[in-house]
Amino acid sequence: MNHTYQIITAFMGSLGFSILFNIKGRKLGYAAFGGMLAWVIYLLGGLWLSGEMMQYFISSIIVTFYSEICARIEKTPATTFLTAAIIPLVPGRALYYTMSYAIDGKFGEFAEYGSYTVSIAVAIAAGIMVASSLSRVFFALRSYEFRHHSM
Amino acid sequence: MLTKELLSYILDIGELMLVNGAEVNRVEDSISRICKAYDAKRVDVFTITSSIVVSIQLKSGNTLTQTRRILSYSTDLDKLDRLNNLSHYVCSHTPEAEYIRNEIEKIRIRRKYGAVVQYLVYGMIAGTFTIFYGGDVNDAAVSAAIGMILKLAITFIQRVDKNVFFVNILCSFVVGMLGFLLVRIGIGHSFEMIAIGNIMLLIPGLALTNSIRDIISGDTIAGLLRLCEAILVASSISFGFGLVSVFIGGMFK
Known part of the structure; x- marks a missing residue:
């Protein structure tokens, strides 16, 4: 039940940020759905994957592919969808805890949470990079084939 | 033909992209593509989050350099989308400087949600x-x-x-x-x-x-x-x- 709420709120949260980032029209729907997808994949990953970082990594890979596909449909940069869709994964809460430990002078917890936060960010960033490089290769190949056939 | 005026408009496109949330990569790429489309012999773009530097060598042997300082950002993906389309259009049609200026103005005045x-x-x-x-x-x-x-x-x-x-x-x-x-x-x-x-x-x-x-x-x-x-x-x-x-x-x- 908790997960259902999370999935719904992930959708709404991404929708909210899409509006703040001034995404317009049909793209709003794509972006918000991307946010929901990100969290669904993250939760599903919990069933099969070992380790939280793997969940973040896989989820951001799939969301990046999703954004690249939407970008091709809507003829707009993939960043448009990715920025909003990645929001539920982003380590906002962990970053907040890290900093509040630093302020309280609890340096043991600070180091622990800090490295946790950075690893989440690295996992997400690496996922994005892997997926966007792969999709660049994939779409380059496809347009190459297309040109070949049409000639 | 690349003039000072035109280069400044090209930089406007780059600056607006950066301000509205584009990656550094995309900004550098767009600027150098556009300059190449206008027949620059060599283009060097250096972008960090707070500044853009462009130096181009023309076929005539002259060099043009301009910089921009970026002070604040606000992510606006609607504008970014339009700037991206504009930069694609400019690359393939190489329009007059006047046209680019008008288009940039149109993008600049686009509103956010109420x-x-x-x-x-x-x-x-x-x-x-x-x-x-x-x-x-x-x-x-x-x-x-x-x-x-x-x-x-x-x-x-x-x-x-x-x-x-x-x-x-x-x-x-x-x-x-x-x-x-x-x-x-x-x-x-x-x-x-x-x-x-x-x-x-x-x-x-x-x-x-x-x-x-x-x-x-x-x-x-x-x-x-x-x-x-x-x-x-x-x-x-x-x-x-x-x-x-x-x-x-x-x-x-």
Whole structure:
């Protein structure tokens, strides 16, 4: 039940940020759905994957592919969808805890949470990079084939 | 033919892209593509988050150099989308400078969503993330209300001083105080959940992720700058919350 709420709120949260980032029209729907997808994949990953970082990594890979596909449909940069869709994964809460430990002078917890936060960010960033490089290769190949056939 | 005027418009496109949330990579790529399309012999673009430098060698042997300093950003993906289309169009049609200027002007005046929508969205985001991280309905309602007040505070404080550090300290202080009071009165249940819902509106989680993305993709300097900014913003937010705990004493474990 908790997960259902999370999935719904992930959708709404991404929708909210899409509006703040001034995404317009049909793209709003794509972006918000991307946010929901990100969290669904993250939760599903919990069933099969070992380790939280793997969940973040896989989820951001799939969301990046999703954004690249939407970008091709809507003829707009993939960043448009990715920025909003990645929001539920982003380590906002962990970053907040890290900093509040630093302020309280609890340096043991600070180091622990800090490295946790950075690893989440690295996992997400690496996922994005892997997926966007792969999709660049994939779409380059496809347009190459297309040109070949049409000639 | 590349003139000073034209180069300045090309830089306008690059500057607006960067301001509205494009990656450094995309800005450099767009500028050098456009310059190449106008028959530059050699193009050198260097972009970091706070500046763009372009130097082009013309076929005639002359060199043109221009720079831009970027002072503030606000992510606007609608504008970014249009700028991207414009840069594609310019690459393939190489229009007159006048045309580019008009198009940039058209993009510049595009509006964001209205004030009412913005307030509602702030409330919605704060409320939804409170539930997302495990708060109950009461917390979400309180959090949504504080979210709207937060938007008011941001608008007001930014009118006085635009310094990011200052704005964030005050805003998180407002959030912390209100959250504490409303929990004390008994409307909200968990201070932590209310704070975290609102924190999502302020905290640079996205900036942190993007900075690491820049570093991995090879724009090390831009990435490091963004990383520093993210850490600065995050610490200013926690200073704000620290101030709250000074006022009320022993809120944090």
